Amino acid sequence: MDYRGRFAPSPTGLLHFGSLVAALGSWLRARHAGGCWLVRMEDIDPPREVPGSADAILAALPAFGLVTDEPVLHQSQRLAAYDAAFARLRAIDAVFPCWCSRSELAAGAGLHRDGRCVAPPDPQREPAWRLRAPDAAIAFDDAVQGSQQQNLREAAGDFVIRRVEGLYSYQLACVVDDAHQGVTEVVRGCDLLDSTPRQIHLQRLLDLPTPRYLHLPLALDSMGHKLSKSAQAWPVDPDHPLPALRRALTLLGQPVPPDAADAPALLAAALSRFDPALIPKRSGCFAG
Numbered sequence: 001m002d003y004r005g006r007f008a009p010s011p012t013g014l015l016h017f018g019s020l021v022a023a024l025g026s027w028l029r030a031r032h033a034g035g036c037w038l039v040r041m042e043d044i045d046p047p048r049e050v051p052g053s054a055d056a057i058l059a060a061l062p063a064f065g066l067v068t069d070e071p072v073l074h075q076s077q078r079l080a081a082y083d084a085a086f087a088r089l090r091a092i093d094a095v096f097p098c099w100c101s102r103s104e105l106a107a108g109a110g111l112h113r114d115g116r117c118v119a120p121p122d123p124q125r126e127p128a129w130r131l132r133a134p135d136a137a138i139a140f141d142d143a144v145q146g147s148q149q150q151n152l153r154e155a156a157g158d159f160v161i162r163r164v165e166g167l168y169s170y171q172l173a174c175v176v177d178d179a180h181q182g183v184t185e186v187v188r189g190c191d192l193l194d195s196t197p198r199q200i201h202l203q204r205l206l207d208l209p210t211p212r213y214l215h216l217p218l219a220l221d222s223m224g225h226k227l228s229k230s231a232q233a234w235p236v237d238p239d240h241p242l243p244a245l246r247r248a249l250t251l252l253g254q255p256v257p258p259d260a261a262d263a264p265a266l267l268a269a270a271l272s273r274f275d276p277a278l279i280p281k282r283s284g285c286f287a288g
Contacts, residue, residue, distance in 0.1 A: 003035025004184050007066075008174070010042040011054035014235035018189065018219040019057075020064065021248045025216045026187035027066050027267075028254070028274045038181055039068040044075045044082075044173055063238035064245060065263035073181060075173050082168045085176050085206055086161065089131065094205050095161055097127035111157030126166070130158040131202070138197035143214035144279050145190060150197040159198060175199050179208040190215035190281075217280050219251055242266060253278040 007023040009015070015023075030037040039061065041054050058072060089095045098117040105112060115132045133152040140148055150156075161172050174195075178186060186196075193215045203210045236244040241263040249256045255273045260266035 002184075003030060003033035004038065004182050005030035005033075005035060005187055006038040006040055006178070006181060006183050007061075008040040008042050008177075008188075009057050010045070011049045011057065013050050013053050015057045015060040015238075016235050017244060017247070020236050020244055021219050021251055022187070022189050022216060023061060023064070023066050024245065024248045025214075025252055025279070028252075028271060029185065029187050029214060029276065031271050032274050032276070033185075035184070036069040037066075038070050038073070038183070040073045040075065040177060040181065042075050042170070042173065044079075044168060044170075046167075060236070060238040063263065064236075064241045065267040073177065075177060078173070078177060078180075079168075081176050081180065082173055085172060086129070086168070088206060089161065092205065095129045095131050096158075097121070098130045098158075098160075099125070099127050112159075113153050113157045115158060126164050128160050128164050129162040131161045131205075133158050134201065138200050140196060140200060140210075140213060142193070142196075143185075143212065143276065144217075145193060145215050145281055148193065148196070150194070152197055152201055155194065156198055171195060171198050171202060175202045175206065175208060178211060179203070179206075183211050185212040185214060187214045187216065189218050191218055214276075214279075217251060217282055219248075245270075253280045 005026045007026045009019055009023075027037050039058070041058070043049060043054055054074075061067070086095070096116055098112065099119040099122045100112060100117055101119065112130060113133070117127070117130075121127070133156055135151065135153045137149050137151050139150075142148055159169070159171065161169050163169065196213055196215075200210055202208075242260065245263060245266055246256050249270055254270060254275070257266055257269035257273070260269060
C-alpha cells in the first residue's frame with residue numbers, strides 16, 4: 001500500500017512550536033516514503049476551541065512549506081461516521097452507559113475498571129458511554145520508541161467513548177478517520193504514546209486496519225514541561241518560518257541545511273538528508 005501520513009491539529013490556539021515539530025516530522029516521513037501527506041482538523045470539542053484558530057493553523061502551514069496533498073478533512077463534518085462506529089460498539093456490547101461521579105471514580109485512582117457502571121442509572125441526566133477495557137496486553141512496535149506493551153484495564157481502565165454532552169472522544173474519532181483516510185503510519189508526539197493501545201483495541205473491535213506508529217520527541221520548555229496550546233506556548237511566526245523550521249529539524253535530530261532562501265528550499269534540502277534513524281527517543285528543550 002502506498003504511504004499515507006497525516007497531521008491532525010486541534011483548533012485550540014495558534015500553531016506553536018510543538019505542533020510544528022509534529023507537522024514537520026510527519027511531512028518528512030511521508031515525503032521520504034514517496035507518499036501523501038494529509039491534514040485533518042480535529043474540531044469535535046467545541047468547548048475547547050478558540051474561534052479563528054482552525055483557519056489560522058491552516059493558513060500558517062503553507063507558510064512553512066507544509067502543503068496538504070488532499071483537501072483538509074474536518075472532524076466536525078464526520079459525525080455520522082462516529083455515530084455508525086458507536087452504534088456498532090453498542091451492537092457488540094463493547095460499551096456501557098456510566099453515571100459514575102468523580103468521587104466514585106476517585107476510589108479507583110480515577111480509573112473505571114468494572115466493565116459496568118457501579119452507580120444507579122439516573123433518568124434525570126445523560127450518561128457517559130465507556131468502552132470495556134480488556135485485562136490483556138496490547139503490544140505494538142513504534143518506529144522510534146521501540147517495543148511497547150500496555151495492559152489496557154490497568155493503565156487506562158474503561159475509557160470514555162462518548163461524553164455526557166454527546167461529544168465523541170478523541171480516541172474514537174481518530175481511529176475512524178485514520179481508517180477513512182487510509183493512513184498507513186501515524187506520526188505524532190510521544191505524549192500520545194499511551195493512547196495507541198486504546199486505539200489499536202478500537203481498531204480491532206471495529207474491524208479497521210491498524211497503521212504503523214512513530215512517536216516523535218516532544219519540545220519542552222526550560223522547566224521541562226511540554227509546549228502546548230493549553231500551556232500558552234508561544235506561536236510560531238509564519239512571516240519568518242526559517243528559524244522555527246531549523247529548530248524543529250534540530251529537535252528531530254536531522255541535519256540543518258546551512259543555506260536556504262525560503263521555507264520550500266529549506267524543506268527540499270532537509271528532505272534530501274532526512275534519516276528516520278536519527279530521530280531521538282528523548283524529548284528536548286526549546287529555549288525560545
